[in-house]
Amino acid sequence: MLKSGRKSARPDIWLYLHFPLLPLETLLPQVPTEQAQKPIAIVNQQKNIQRVLCCNNQAAAWGIESNLSISTALALCPELEVLPRQVEQEQQLLQQLALVAYSFSPVVILNNSEVWLEISGCQQLFKGYDALLQELENRLRYQSITAVNGIGQNPVVAKLLCGSEFETQLPDQTEIQRRLSNTELNLLETNRKQQQSFKQLGLNTVGDLLALPRSALSRRFDSELMLTIAQLNNEKPFVAPRFQPANTFRDLIQNPQGIFNKESLLFPMKTLLQRLCQYLMARQCHCREIEWHFEPLIGESQHMQIQLSGSQNNWSTLLMLSRLQLERLELPRSIEQIILHADQFIEAPMGVFNLDLFDDQQIAQQSCELIDSLNARLGIDALSQPVLNQNYLPEQASTLAIPGKHSSTAFNQKLDETLDEKQKAPQPLWLLTDPALVQMRNQQLYWRQPLTIISGPERLCGNWWQAEQQRDYYLACDSKGARYWLFRETSSQRWFVHGLFS
């Protein structure tokens, strides 16, 4: 919980953000472009009557305004496009907008479609408050969101002072006080009875109200209004939960017309990845895996996972990897909904900003990117890394594993033991996954060509708890100087080639 009325050396500066066209702007990206040029109104069900909530400029030109009933609106403008309000999608958009606000200040409140920011500590980072406000306006405009703001010393004042446009100049304390006193009382959120008594008392502005002695006010008005007055004067704190980014990321883009080819999928995918990166920046973490779902109108949905060997928070790399993997995917004919999901995060490594200073880090980054792109294009089973295991049988001592799944420390520990073995006997560089049976021709071993034993044997016993394997390993060569690693199974007396020295 957050209390705004804390005592600190620096006075708080609260910014209130209001999005007057939010219901409309939530739905606009899903509306086809030619239709978006026509008058559109968003309606909301209120006590059996559908009322206009907001409308675009084209509709406003016809005289449509909020709170009109739907029949009146249609009478004014017969070609009006009426869309029902989508509360759930609005809430999702609000979460995104709160995330944008979160990248400007650590103190953000999101309370029923209202967003507050406390920006008093963020002056240095943005080189002045005016620059901060300007940047915030740009970011919101980039998301095609209409926003208006209010600035005050506490959240209640900021909300009360919310104007009709986005203010990018920070007013000083006296200016805020002046504006507050001049604010009309009907903007104060109270019931009708209280508003009536304001009129009877001849009170028009907030200044008139605050000028009256507190004892006189408490006799005339209810406790709710008294709390608001105390909050306006910074005497009582405004209590609201602080906004925190969600633990997992899930976002979607809907396209009711359907997307028919992979190229046109890339644009919505880019938008989603940019949102993901915004989320990652806000949480100061990197992701290890992302998952895409492509859902058609009818039929089975397709999904693809993108594993990252290193951590990433760069949308262009993620888009490149998604694109490579998308080429291998069989997609349904038309896709209506694209979902991006990510829930595996790690903290962003320190010093990520001076990446260029360290050559070593850059090489490691390049290696990770290479593994990821090979992974995306060829599939996970195309890549492997040799791994050393603690086992006597050669085929179990050396196995192939998925890259990045084994640690390099294991390698160092086992190195000493292998060094001892090195002195014992030479080892091949190539291993045949399945030992190849050697034929006998004229008392001579024959595999592709006649083989001669050079040295040996060395006995290996292993797995006595399963079928016991006892093998004698020999070094053999052919006439051309190639060396082979042979073994004879003691139980069956058969010869096998197990490796090439190369």
Added chain:
Amino acid sequence: MLNNIATVLSRQDTWRGRSQRLPRRAITTGHNNLDLLLQGGWPISALTELIPQQPGIGELSLLLPTLKYYADNNQLCVWLDPPYQPYAPRLASADIALDKLLVVRSKNHAEWLWAAEQSIRSGALLLAWTKQPPPRYADLRKLQLAAADSGNAAFLFSAPSALSAPSPAALRLELKGMEVNQLLLTVRKQRGVAGGACLQLSLGEANTQRTNLTLLPADRHRTYPIQQLNN
């Protein structure tokens, strides 16, 4: 603009008149005689084609020092379509960090070419084995150009039949096994030098002792009664 000129001048293949030629950049092969033959070692920023007469004669041991050099340098070594599985204990005993090795299997020629080019361009050491049918000249030229841009060495292992075909590789070496641990290298193509030079290279100690099959198994593993040993 200045930047662009600097990039062009730093390339190996920019001709700047006779006196101003950049010293050829190369990394040591780990064998002194071979370094002399190749004028410093394996060329970097170029594709090197190795043509062993048959697999197993020591073509991979030749590259172990280079693999170690790259792995120690924290760079990835990509093995594209190796004929067999690399044996981890041998690589570990040569002090090569196993997590720097990446074995890649391609399903078709397009994938092979793409993976090879990506690896070269991402600053990894590439060891690629060609498959049948052998890659076309234009494909190999693509790899050679990628190597020239990246400044890394890249190795291609071709089948003996490739010898009769032309290749854009900067260096082509034919490898023949003489006897055990003895490798005969013949330079088939080298930039700036006429080909045809030969070198016999010894990889480790030669063990020429031959054992007759009828004499096996050796007595080493025969179990003797304990009293007999004590006597």
